[in-house]
Every structure is written in C-alpha cells, then in structure tokens.
Amino acid sequence: MKACGHHAAKLIFARNTGPYMLPLNVLRNNTAEVKRKLAVKQFKQPELVDRIIALDDDRKKFQAEFDTTQAKVNAASKEIGKLMAQGRKEEAEAQKAAVGEWKLTLDPLKEKMAQVEKELQDVLVLLPNLPSNKVPEGRTPEDNLVVREGGEIPALPVGAVPHWDLIKQYDLVDFETGAKITGSGFPLYKGKGAKLQRSLVQYFLDYNTAAGYTEYIPPFMVNEASAFATGQLPDKEGQMYHATEDNFYLIPTAEVPVTNIYRDTIVKQEELPIKMTAYSPCFRREAGSFGKDVRGLNRVHQFEKVEIIQIVEPEKSAAVLDEMVEHVEKLLQALALPYRILLLCGGDMGFTSAITYDFEVFSAAQQRWLEVSSVSNFESYQTNRLKCRFKDAEGKMQFTHSLNGSSLALPRIVACLLENNQTEKGIVLPEVLHKYFGSNMI
RNA sequence: GGAGAGAUGGCAGAGCGGUCGAAUGCGGCGGUCUUGAAAACCGUUGACUCACAAGGUCCGGGGGUUCGAAUCCCUCUCUCUCCGCCA
Numbered sequence: 001m002k003a004c005g006h007h008a009a010k011l012i013f014a015r016n017t018g019p020y021m022l023p024l025n026v027l028r029n030n031t032a033e034v035k036r037k038l039a040v041k042q043f044k045q046p047e048l049v050d051r052i053i054a055l056d057d058d059r060k061k062f063q064a065e066f067d068t069t070q071a072k073v074n075a076a077s078k079e080i081g082k083l084m085a086q087g088r089k090e091e092a093e094a095q096k097a098a099v100g101e102w103k104l105t106l107d108p109l110k111e112k113m114a115q116v117e118k119e120l121q122d123v124l125v126l127l128p129n130l131p132s133n134k135v136p137e138g139r140t141p142e143d144n145l146v147v148r149e150g151g152e153i154p155a156l157p158v159g160a161v162p163h164w165d166l167i168k169q170y171d172l173v174d175f176e177t178g179a180k181i182t183g184s185g186f187p188l189y190k191g192k193g194a195k196l197q198r199s200l201v202q203y204f205l206d207y208n209t210a211a212g213y214t215e216y217i218p219p220f221m222v223n224e225a226s227a228f229a230t231g232q233l234p235d236k237e238g239q240m241y242h243a244t245e246d247n248f249y250l251i252p253t254a255e256v257p258v259t260n261i262y263r264d265t266i267v268k269q270e271e272l273p274i275k276m277t278a279y280s281p282c283f284r285r286e287a288g289s290f291g292k293d294v295r296g297l298n299r300v301h302q303f304e305k306v307e308i309i310q311i312v313e314p315e316k317s318a319a320v321l322d323e324m325v326e327h328v329e330k331l332l333q334a335l336a337l338p339y340r341i342l343l344l345c346g347g348d349m350g351f352t353s354a355i356t357y358d359f360e361v362f363s364a365a366q367q368r369w370l371e372v373s374s375v376s377n378f379e380s381y382q383t384n385r386l387k388c389r390f391k392d393a394e395g396k397m398q399f400t401h402s403l404n405g406s407s408l409a410l411p412r413i414v415a416c417l418l419e420n421n422q423t424e425k426g427i428v429l430p431e432v433l434h435k436y437f438g439s440n441m442i
Numbered sequence: 443g444g445a446g447a448g449a450u451g452g453c454a455g456a457g458c459g460g461u462c463g464a465a466u467g468c469g470g471c472g473g474u475c476u477u478g479a480a481a482a483c484c485g486u487u488g489a490c491u492c493a494c495a496a497g498g499u500c501c502g503g504g505g506g507u508u509c510g511a512a513u514c515c516c517u518c519u520c521u522c523u524c525c526g527c528c529a
Contacts, residue, residue, distance in 0.1 A: 060491095060492095063491080063492095063498080064492095064497095064498095066498080067491090067492095067497055067498040067499090068497070068498090070497085070498060070499090071496090071497050071498070073509080073510085074497090074498085074510085076509070076510090077460075077509055077510040078460070078461085078510080079509095080460080080509050080510070081460035081461080081509090081510070082460085082461085084460085084509095085460085085461095092509080093509095095509070096509045096510095097509090098509090099509045099510085100509075103509085266452085266488095266489085268452095397489085397490095
C-alpha cells in the first residue's frame with residue numbers, strides 16, 4: 001500500500017487557516033517587534049514579513065469578493081428550489097441563467113485564491129519561531145550563556161584513554177561491523193555495551209514516569225503531515241532519512257511522533273499539563289558534519305534517546321520549562337557526571353524554539369563538553385501547526401504551548417560514563433544503574 | 443497483495459439531490475426541584491474565517507456532475523471483515 005505523494009501535507013495546507021507558525025495578526029500588529037526578534041534569531045529575510053502581509057491582504061480581498069458572489073449563488077439556488085416546487089418553471093430558468101453568469105466569475109476567483117493561499121503558506125512556513133525575551137543576542141555557540149554548572153570533573157588515572165579506545169578494550173561497540181551492515185555512524189552495540197544501552201533507557205524511563213510522565217512507544221517513521229506539524233519540514237528536510245516509496249520519514253527524535261499525538265485536537269483544560277515520555281532510536285543524516293567531532297560515539301546516524309514532552313497552558317509554559325530543566329539536571333546529578341547548562345543565544349537555537357537550554361557533560365578524556373540534552377519551549381509555534389487547542393475559562397479557544405527535552409540522549413552519556421569512570425580495574429558505573437545493569441562495573 | 447463493507451458533531455448513530463451545520467441518544471453546561479446529591483423535567487451545547495454582524499467554509503482528503511451535493515460519479519487515504527504472505 002503506497003502513500004500518495006503529498007496527500008499528508010495537504011491535510012494541513014488545504015484549509016483556509018493554514019499552519020501559521022506565527023499568527024498573522026501578530027505579524028500585522030507588531031511588525032517592527034517581529035522583525036527585531038527575527039533579527040535576534042539571525043534570520044536574514046525580514047522582508048518576508050511584509051510579503052506575508054501583502055499576500056494576506058490579497059487573500060482577504062479575493063475571499064471577500066468570492067464570498068459575496070457565493071452568497072448570491074446560494075440564495076438564488078434556494079429560490080430555484082422553491083420556484084420548482086411551485087411549478088414556476090420560467091422564473092426558475094431565469095434564476096438559473098443568472099447563477100450561470102455569477103459562476104463564471106467564481107471559478108477564476110477560486111483559482112486566484114488557491115494560488116495566493118499557497119504562496120502565503122510557502123512563505124509563512126519559512127519563518128522561524130520568535131525568541132523569548134530571555135534569549136541572549138549572539139550568532140555562534142560562543143555567545144551562549146552558561147547558566148549553571150554542577151558535578152566534578154574527575155582527575156583521570158595515568159594512561160586514561162578516550163571512549164573509542166575503551167569501547168575496543170571492553171568490546172562494547174563494533175563500529176566496523178555496523179558500517180558493514182549499514183554504513184558509518186550506525187553503531188553495533190555488543191554484550192555489555194548493548195546491556196548498558198538497555199539499562200540507561202530503562203533507568204531514564206523509570207525516572208521520567210516517576211515524575212508523572214506517561215510512557216509511550218511511538219512509530220519510528222512519520223508521514224509528511226507529522227513532520228510539518230512539529231517543524232522538521234521544511235526546515236530540516238535534508239537531515240531526515242526519507243523512505244520515498246511510502247513517503248515516510250525516519251524520526252530524528254521521538255518529539256515528532258509523540259507531539260503529533262495531539263495534532264488536530266482540542267484538549268480539555270483540566271487534562272493539562274499533558275506529560276509524555278518515550279524511548280526511540282533517532283535517525284539523523286548529519287549531512288555536512290565532519291572532522292574530529294564524529295569520532296566514536298560523539299556523532300552517529302542512529303542513536304538511542306529518551307524524550308520528555310509536555311503540552312501545557314500558555315501562562316504556565318515558562319515555569320514548566322524551568323521544571324523540565326531541573327528534571328534533567330537531577331538526572332545528570334544522579335549519574336554523577338560533570339555538567340553545565342547553557343542558555344542558547346538567538347543564532348544557535350533551533351528553528352522552532354522560543355527558548356532553549358542545552359545540557360553538556362564534560363568528557364574528561366577528550367577534554368571537551370558534549371551536548372546530551374536540549375530542553376526547549378516552543379510556546380505556540382508547534383501547537384499552532386499541530387492545531388492543538390483548549391478552551392479557556394471564558395470559553396475562548398487558545399493554543400496550548402508545547403515543550404520538550406532529551407532525558408537523555410545516550411551515546412555521549414555513554415562516552416562520558418566510560419571516560420570519566422575508567423579505573424585500572426574497570427569502568428565504575430553510577431549507583432543508580434547497578435540494579436538495571438546487574439553489576440556495578442564493566 | 444486479493445475480495446467485500448465502511449468513514450457524519452466529544453462519543454454513539456440517523457440522514458428521498460433543495461427546507462441539513464445536520465434527527466435522536468449519551469455526555470457536557472445552565473436552570474427548576476432538594477438541606478445537599480441522585481432521579482425527573484426545562485433549556486443549552488461543533489469548528490474555521492470575520493473587528494462585530496452579515497456572509498462564507500467544513501459531514502475522511504482531492505476532483506467531477508448539478509441552478510443546488512452529507513446525499514450521485516471518479517480518485518486517494520484510513521478503518522473493519524475474509525483470503526494470501528509473514529516476525
């Protein structure tokens with residue numbers, strides 16, 4: 001059974017309302033402010049905002065024209081029905097002729113509307129989310145703010161080695177055979193290496209569910225509509241593996257399928273906050289990456305990750321972001337890894353995010369920080385595309401806010417655990433993993 | 443992959459081509475009654491566009507027939523049943 005090419009995307013785009021990442025009235029009423037914020041995000045085409053407003057003006061104009069004509073057609077059609085019922089044939093025929101005239105103008109209008117609509121969507125979708133006011137200015141990772149540090153950087157024993165050597169020494173991951181089976185960047189975990197993965201996943205999930213997150217196992221491929229709704233398309237088109245025969249995308253993160261649970265839904269206010277967690281493998285093409293960054297487990301095409309996702313009331317999302325940051329921080333503390341938390345600057349944050357905190361752990365043998373988690377508030381950017389709304393106390397429809405974070409991504413956690421805990425006798429595992437791993441040491 | 447049936451409002455479930463944005467039931471909300479609750483009764487209850495109203499749009503998606511489509515036709519997707527294949 002084959003998925004039809006663009007069907008999924010049409011589900012979203014066919015409607016008048018479209019997926020604005022930013023509501024049109026915001027663009028209209030706060031144009032200068034929007035452009036200023038886009039600049040913080042290093043967005044280079046502020047003129048798109050004007051283009052959008054112009055297109056929307058056109059759309060409204062055509063729509064109004066279309067609606068008034070359609071109204072006449074509708075009224076006349078009803079009239080015809082009545083006339084026919086009364087046997088007044090001639091009058092009915094006259095009305096039919098009139099309708100015929102109006103309809104001639106309707107068809108070209110419809111075409112224009114569809115065209116403007118499509119142009120509008122194509123441009124709208126290019127605008128990233130606006131950064132929150134807390135986001136610092138800046139262009140590169142150097143401009144990110146370190147907001148907190150924790151844990152202790154260990155003094156490694158003489159002869160300490162990076163994780164790719166430890167992996168060989170303890171026979172934990174076979175990169176060569178993974179490359180034979182699939183390609184480079186597809187690790188083949190083996191023996192204790194495989195069990196460590198499983199232990200971490202299970203520990204993370206237990207930790208998350210204990211905090212009230214509901215566990216899911218989602219599909220690992222998604223359709224186009226889902227990839228659009230969470231903002232991977234069109235922004236990250238080239239970064240996802242694409243099964244073209246069925247037009248499915250391999251998920252780059254569980255965020256995509258899990259957040260899409262709430263696509264096209266109106267949730268009850270009392271159901272909020274919705275807290276979800278999911279393990280999934282993540283597939284990333286990492287096109288354009290190269291160099292020493294890709295050594296060992298530092299950067300791979302397939303990796304394991306446990307994600308946390310929340311859908312909340314707008315007023316609460318800022319506080320929930322802090323709560324999620326703390327949640328992840330405690331997890332790193334439980335793993336006894338040296339970490340730091342960064343508030344990303346405008347230029348370094350993701351397309352869809354309003355504010356992002358990155359977590360990095362210190363890889364003692366490589367003497368560098370590795371990103372292991374990214375916790376973001378998307379505010380209404382995703383939920384606007386998703387159309388995930390709730391009715392507030394006044395009965396007004398509002399978009400919910402969505403947030404997510406890694407809790408946690410495994411490969412670099414494993415890299416640090418191996419490197420930082422290496423001893424002559426073996427690799428000492430943090431206490432929280434003992435019961436999952438069945439041993440306190442590799 | 444083959445054959446058949448189906449897709450309607452929060453859910454269930456009607457709907458001769460005109461009076462259908464859609465019967466009815468459940469649920470929700472408001473009220474009467476009650477010390478309170480239940481029951482009963484009465485009323486109310488989809489979304490989008492739109493400053494508001496008017497108007498327009500939406501009965502899985504797209505297209506067609508017609509003056510007029512939830513209703514007819516084509517097509518895609520999905521669901522269910524049976525067969526085949528299979529972890």
